[in-house]
Amino acid sequence: MLEKTLNGSKWYWRWIILLLALMGVGFASYMLQLNQGLAVTGLSRDVSWGLYIAQLTFLVGVAASAVMVVLPYYLHNVKVFGRLTVFGEFLAVAAVIMCGLFVIVDIGKPARLLNIMLYPSPNSILFWDMVVLNGYLLLNILIGWNVLDAERKSVAPPGWVKPLIYLSIPWAISIHTVTAFLYSGLPGKHYWLTAIMAARFLASAFAAGPALLILLCFLLRRVSKFDAGDEAIRRLSVIVTYAMAVTVFFVGLEFFTAFYSQVPGHMHALEYLFVGYQGKGNLVPFMWTFAFLAVVALVLLLNPKTREKENTLKIACAAVFISLWIEKGLGLVIAGYIPNAFEQVVEYVPTAPELMITIGIWATGAFVLTLLYKIAVSVKEESELSIYSARYARVKPVGITVSQDSGKTGGM
């Protein structure tokens, strides 16, 4: 099926070349970082994880969200999602690949990466994160590829795929739970030390991921013959609505616990994020953008009229994605380090090479996603075309000799 990536319109190739160029710039910046060390980033002794790990956290959520089309289709027989599952799975593949790349660029000694496997340490959540993320990547490649290949050949997917699909459902929950445990089990990091971290992560993942999938569906409708269908998009938008409402509710719970209890450690990080702390507040404008976009998204989503209209739904989905990227991809990781162990504030600002590496990895993710979606769309276009032609063949006048095998035309 890979050959389908080699056949595209002029715009397809322009997009591919743009992504390759961005990947090249990112790679060159990474070479600089490899040579100079993480000194080229804005990270410090006090804020020792930044943009890279924040992207990892956010993208694990995007990956996990594939379960929001897989679960309704396979467990609740929501038929309209049948056409979408492979797109959910391929989105997960691209997202997990980005996660892996963000881990690699974040570590100080990438040449020793395999030490995680050579000296397995089950007591470390990072070890488990490695296990579940790699497992999830493998599951989604196997499932997505085989189901699509079966569709291309108009046969049922091999029998061993079904158990893997069922396994992928709890596995998706596990990747984001384990990623939340990276943070929520550390003594002394008050902003992270919260029992609802995993629940928050899952809720925001199930809002941001399907929101992105809706936007991708609209995009595919424009650039290809593949149409996910209004009903599938409508159902996805309901999922986004519930998940976004729960996410905002969970953020509110954090505020209540911190400010009603008045325990200083619990308030500091939130103060830093929204009003500034000790006179420092680089993230304040970002967090208010988050708050504003979250409200916009909720208003547009909760109102059925705006949720069902394409243009307002697109705005709502973009608002969900961007606001949650800020909340989880920026605020959560950085504010965990503020204030530091000595109640001092050392701020973090990413540098140009750091941003270029980050953009390069996003471009890599987009590249992988483009190729996988190109394959999936081509297969769907073909198989749907043949279904239509088969139907067309069947209603043709009986006089023409196509009646013998007309029912099997779809199998070509």
Place this chain on the structure above:
Amino acid sequence: MKMHRRNFLRIGGACALGLGFLPAVKVLAGSDLSKVMADPKALTGKKWGMVIDMKKCWEQGRKNCDDCITACHKVHNVPDIGNIKEEIKWIWTEPFENTFPEFKHAYMAEAIKGKPFTVMCNHCDNAPCTRVCPTKATYKRKDGIVVMDYHRCIGCRYCMAGCPFGARSFNFRDPRPFIAEINKEYPTREKGVVEKCNFCEERLAFGQLPACVEACQEKALIFGDLADPNSEVRKVLSSNYSIRRKPELGTEPKIYYLV
């Protein structure tokens, strides 16, 4: 000789099984005896700890005395990067209000306001850094010292996130050009690994006290075995009121402060 596929697989399987057993044999049949003879002068303990008598430091020490810091950073080749974000430090001072934020209030005695407290790795008995490390590059020795293996560390900095005491530093760049005078008795580090105080385990092995303890002329730093009721640290602790940093987190720090 012609070998059938089935036999080939059988023999191959048996060989693989044997290799799988090898580590188990090593564990079961191995002995606890060290492969290297320990120095007979080596200081041995079950639970090394330290008491820091800040009053002695302030009252008897020279103004702005930093003998302990200089001694430590010199013997351990700690670089002076000269930039607060990339700073590498094993032992340093922080004002009282920052070291013990939970004890600060508006009406504090002048005698303690803003006074420098010597801080370092607490060698926690229940250390979060060793718990989170994905490669066991940082681990607690039998004598309670939390050490680093600079050759195994992958630089993921999870230990830095896990440490509630800010005791760990990361080599953001190659530290070697920033070391004034290299001590050949102790390794330098490469860029990309984490480091911290090691309670001078390399000196204990040859019967020497930690460099900071030895350097302090006022004897404000007292090092000893917390498991030994007759040790000096235990005697000082039983006759003085002492505090530890963030005891509520349950990490069981082994650095005690007298105030």
